[in-house]
Amino acid sequence: MPETIDWVPDDHVPQRSRRGVLVLLLVIALLFAGSRTAVSFYVDSLWFRSLGYGEVFWKTLDIEWSVFAIFAALSFAVIYGAYLALRRVHADELPSGHTIYLNQKPIRLPVEPVFRVLAVVAALLVALISGASMMSEWPAIALWRYASARSGATDPIFGKPVEFYLFTLPAWHLILNWLLAMTILCAAMAALLLMVTGGVQAIERRRLRFADEKPRWRTISIALAFLLLVAAVREYVGRFDLLFGLHTIFQGVTYTDVHVAIPGMTVVAAALLLGTVIAAWNAVAGRNPRLLGLAVTPAILCFFGMTIVSWYVTNFVVKPNELEREKPYIVYNIEKTREAFGLDKFQQREFPAETTVAAADAGNNQPTIQNIRLWDWRPLQDTLRQIQEIRTYYDFPDIDIDRYDINGTQREVMLAARELNVDKLPESSRNWINEKLIYTHGYGVTMNPVNGFTPEGLPTLMLSNMPVQSTVPEMKISRPEIYFGELTNTDVYVKTKQQEFNYPQGDTNSLTTYEGTGGIELGGFLRRLLIAFDRGDLSKLPFSDDVGPQSRLLMRRNIRDRVSTVAPFLTFENDPYLVIGGDGRLRWIIDAYTTSNDYPYASRYQMQDGTANYVRNSVKAVVDAYDGTVTLYVFDAQDPIISAYRHIFPSLFRDAASMPDWLRKHVRYPETLLNVQGEVYGLYHMTDAGVFYNREDLWTVAREVGNGENGEQTTLPMQSNYVLMKLPGETGTEFVEILPFTPSNRNNLIGWIGARSDGANYGTAIVYDFPKTRLVDGPLQVEARIDQNAQISGQMTLWNQRGSQVRRGSLLVIPCGKALLYAEPIYLQAEHSPMPELRMVVLALQDRLAYGASFEAALSSLFGESGTAQETVASAEQSSAGGQPSTAAKSGDQQGLIHEAAQDFADYQRLTAEGRLGEAGQKLDALKKALDALSRSHL
Structure with a gap:
């Protein structure tokens, strides 16, 4: 015995010691994780306060932790309360302990205390998990709490307002899913206690003694009653989900849903409630376990009955007369989808698409013609990286298109921010001081007109170099530093003892x-x-x-990350664009959307990284590139979602009217929105249910020839393009986003959308419908005409064989007068230098194709028969040549013109063979002018 007594402590002390160490390590780990969370909250609060949104941070935190606390407390109360209730029912059967024999020695196991501890631990674990999961859904709970019904319109099936589906229904689903999870856990706990108390053995007996089994069947009856009650509520609420059903022809409620499924689900819900009553009565009486089967039987019978009737109605009532039966519900789908994606704001107009040169009316459409965009953003980006990066650690991540008043005239221009990419710093410079204290920002922008080219085919830069040089007197940059941009993905410290690198300056650097x-x-x-x-x-x-008390941390400098942290409930455009402010500062504008998948009857479409059946461009976010200030302007006050968020965060948003006028001039129709609307419009421009059902007039976005990932030419869907133009039937020049359409599986044009960005017309769009009685060339057909032109095809073949590569820009399709004007730039890029240069411009009308080495030459060739156009082109040529006509044109000497043309051609061939593409382009331009002059001398 003494040996046994000595052995027991020897055996248990190390175990207790190890257990103590494990507990200590667990406490330390929890403290460390908790401290990291607390510190993260503290730093985030400082960051929000630095932006002036401290109230937003604390309000968000308050909502999140309130949701967590409420559902965690409820979950703990439900789980532990269920355990106490079950423990009370089984008080006489649950032993306080159980004895087992180990090596013929009795060992007493404390069953009841162990169960109590396990119940507390399980309840706490469930509470933490459910609270955290509901915490992540705080926007749905907050919207339900703060939203108010504002629209008078109700849906035609249930009579509920739109706000019910946007706010109330998602919250109900969250709560019901939580209730179902709690009910299932409680049922599992009841089953576990039954097994412990011998319930399994009692159920397996051939002859049951009901008087002895009342507590056990009472437990099962209570659990089943709650489960059936939750199932009944879920079934009843699930009727509303039928309005979002996906079907072959359309989305939304169907004839079978209205006449069978909705009434059937109501009956099933009633049957489940009846089962709840039966189970609850059996729990009180505890007399007959067979009543538990009876409790679920009505719901099962109703469910199978509804399924059979639905199958019969679908196959023998609907399908033989599908269009007639489904017609009202197709109309609902069309109307609500158009509303959900804003297509109801589109105006439709007929456009004649005439074919003659006179129909283009060049004289009255000079703003359109003179702003045709010839610089494609990809070649321009490659070119700027060669001529304006200056140092290897700079980059131009994107090219933006905008309009500015220059010399009293509105011009369409392209801007590019010169950002600092720390990943491109020399390896020897990659250290903490350089990356965090010295190389902190990018510098300056470039700006060029969309159709401005030097004789070498390079962009005509209005803003360039470092320090920023401007060729436009009124265009000045007061703060060219870019601390916040698209490539600023690292933290930096400023106002330190280390001076920051500003820009290279000869052999030294500007600090x-x-x-x-x-x-x-x-x-x-x-x-x-x-x-x-x-x-x-x-x-x-x-x-x-180097870091002192006055130093500052600049964090979350990537502008998309910045605005997403401020307003995580918004969906932000992937393509921010840069604006030069009236004060000379640089600012970014990012379009933001409110989206939902819960708009009744509407179809869902892909929207960036997810799907949506409702979208509004409700917010414009503006970020200062120097100090990172974030301002959110509401541009769609009628949107119920943004109205609810304004109620939650009143200090976060400003009215659109408070945006400065100089900034408002640069607001534009978003790319993502028009691309999504274009996809939706391809189907939902058909408002007649019969036409929609048969897909008689299905449109798709037009396709064009482009460069694939490996540089090979392929056909790609056209992207929306921004142009500065005068819309047919309108007065004045507008900044318009355009997108052409073709019939499905065909190449001819059928329609064209112009989304408007200026003044009172902002946010609206015009759809021009082209004649369906004759062929209107689409982009691929124009591309084929270009390839079939012997001169153009031969020239491109020649270029591709002499150490260079031809790159084709985007083909623009622009309504001009009563005709369609097609424009495509063609670039030449040497293999040894990825710097594309414009070498040819192709212009076309429906039945006329022209090209030239410059835009003016192509215009002259296209509109040569139009007196107004000739005057315009002559003026343009004279301006480009310094105001003096060519000497050959003055002399009128035909022999001299022939000799000059032959010499230009010989020089062109020689320079091209030598790879001197810029000089070769000048000779080609001179050759074209000589030939034009020779042609005119014969008239």
């Missing part, structure tokens, strides 16, 4: 110090330590002599 108020002030050592801990900079920041 600067940040003068803005953006970012988080580092303050004392404790705040600096907490910030370093949160940002993963603990080994450097607290010990740097």
